[in-house]
Amino acid sequence: MADKRPVKIGAPEDEHQLYQDLAQEFGTPLLVYDESVVEQHYRALCDALPAVRMYYAVKALPQEQVIRTIDSLGGGFDVASGGETDLLLKLKVFGRRTIHTHPVKKDEEIRTALRYGVTTFVIDNVYELEKFVSYRSRVGLILRVSFRSPGAIVDLSRKFGCNLSEVPSIVARAGELGIHIKGLSFHVGSQCADASKHVESIEKCSELMLQLNAENDRLMNVLDIGGGFPADYDRRGVVIDTFCAPIREALGKLPAEWDIIAEPGRYLVAAAVTSITSVVGRSVRDGVNWYYLDDGAYGSYSGQIYDHACYPLQVLKEGPLHRSILAGPTCDSIDVVAEDILLPELTAGDLVIGHEMGAYTAATRTRFNSLPDARFLDLASRRIVD
Ligand SMILES: Cc1ncc(COP(=O)(O)O)c(C=O)c1O
Structure with a gap:
């Protein structure tokens, strides 16, 4: 079933740079809090x-x-x-x-x-x-x-x-x-x-x-x-x-x-928190690009299950679009962030941004597969605060 959520392809230079800098300095997955x-x-x-x-x-x-x-x-x-x-x-x-x-x-x-x-x-x-x-x-x-x-x-x-x-x-x-x-x-x-x-x-x-x-x-x-x-x-x-x-x-x-x-x-x-995840790996299955992220439905995207929310997504790369699936890091098949969306070709290390991710996200995440929580970054002070 096609996923109807907004997906933004690409970002203006300064926004692109900010996400890259934060990911490089603090690692991913991150939840960035803008007070x-x-x-x-x-x-x-x-x-x-x-x-x-x-x-x-x-x-x-x-x-x-x-x-x-x-x-x-x-x-x-x-x-x-x-x-x-x-x-x-x-x-x-x-x-x-x-x-x-x-x-x-x-x-x-x-x-x-x-x-x-x-x-x-x-x-x-x-x-x-x-x-x-x-x-x-x-x-x-x-x-x-x-x-x-x-x-x-x-x-x-x-x-x-x-x-x-x-x-x-x-x-x-x-x-x-x-x-x-x-x-x-x-x-x-x-x-x-x-x-x-x-x-x-x-x-x-x-x-x-x-x-x-x-x-x-x-x-x-x-x-x-x-x-x-x-x-x-x-x-x-x-x-x-x-x-x-x-x-x-x-x-x-x-x-x-x-x-x-x-x-x-x-x-x-909701609008005060932005998720930054990285593509960890990829595969092509039945002609569809699968990208496996370092955060997912058991983590910051838990609201997609408990809260019935569908967060707007963004990738920083641009290019020809292909049918794609974004999956979370756990071994469970339910751990899929977005199904059947159109994305440019991504590779390991590329960033996927989730917007409007402050409400009922970190609040309902689990530790399934003993994966670490996304770290909570205060944007104003550029400090990890959890
Ligand atoms: C008793 C109570 N008050 C307030 C809220 C917050 O509601 P909202 O996030 O829709 O503003 C909730 C949400 O579950 C609630 O159960």
Whole structure:
């Protein structure tokens, strides 16, 4: 089956030289992190949604350097495990700027997060609610609602979130237990095609919050609109302001004193990381050129399997194009990066560049075949930082 992703053939001289220099100095495989891209995307998202406080979803790329960048921009953090909490603790990020959004967690994890200073946790059912009885004076909970999203590449409401109709009974039970549910959240799915599901979810959640606020003395004033802001895998040019315009409009109708928060991951980091791999060897099989790379689907390209992503590729050489396959370094046949693409003739040592490779790439790689991870290079300081 033809692979439809964008493949760029060749590069301007300065770009070509940069990739060659980095590969020569640090070896491959490499993941090159450009902090200025995170800064740009963070500011663009804040400008597009000025009423929203951003909590970076650490799971997207849990690298220290990225945490430092978001921290320096004044962003908050969304964690989903004790490991992510430990990472922030190590970097001395203030716990009050962190929310814990995994709807199901061990008591030990709740205690770790509380010790660290987290006071906001997400739940989506009564069993999880009951885990907070002994911590009720120290927490405010957010109840996650499910909105199935056929338009998203990754539907995050399949596994988590209660139905809207269950919210009143869970809130009532929380009242009986003396636990404060301070608001609702949703995650309409990752890599959304447009913001229509965000808008629908904002409208339905806020309507219910207003109704519950009118009926109860406990005030809900937090709405967490999750993530879902897209990366530009197709290279069509994502304009985040345009994507967010309907969300901005929907949020403009909410009570001004409400606290609106979001958990962006992918949009902030995807474009900030570029993969550099080398061709290790080649063969011709059934008339097709196979090139075997030093990184692949068990490594930095793991998102092609877990995250259903298809990263734009680039080769630096130019020349007549032939049907080609790019394969990863492991012994498994599933370890193929791109099938049936047109490439010029490559030889061992030639570089293959992967773009938009910051989100759910290094985060989900494995050590299969005991192959080394791609090294994480900070472009600004030209230092390996993992
Ligand atoms: C609870 C939660 N919040 C935020 C995110 C980040 O979503 P995105 O990368 O689409 O912005 C995820 C992604 O899995 C998630 O599960």
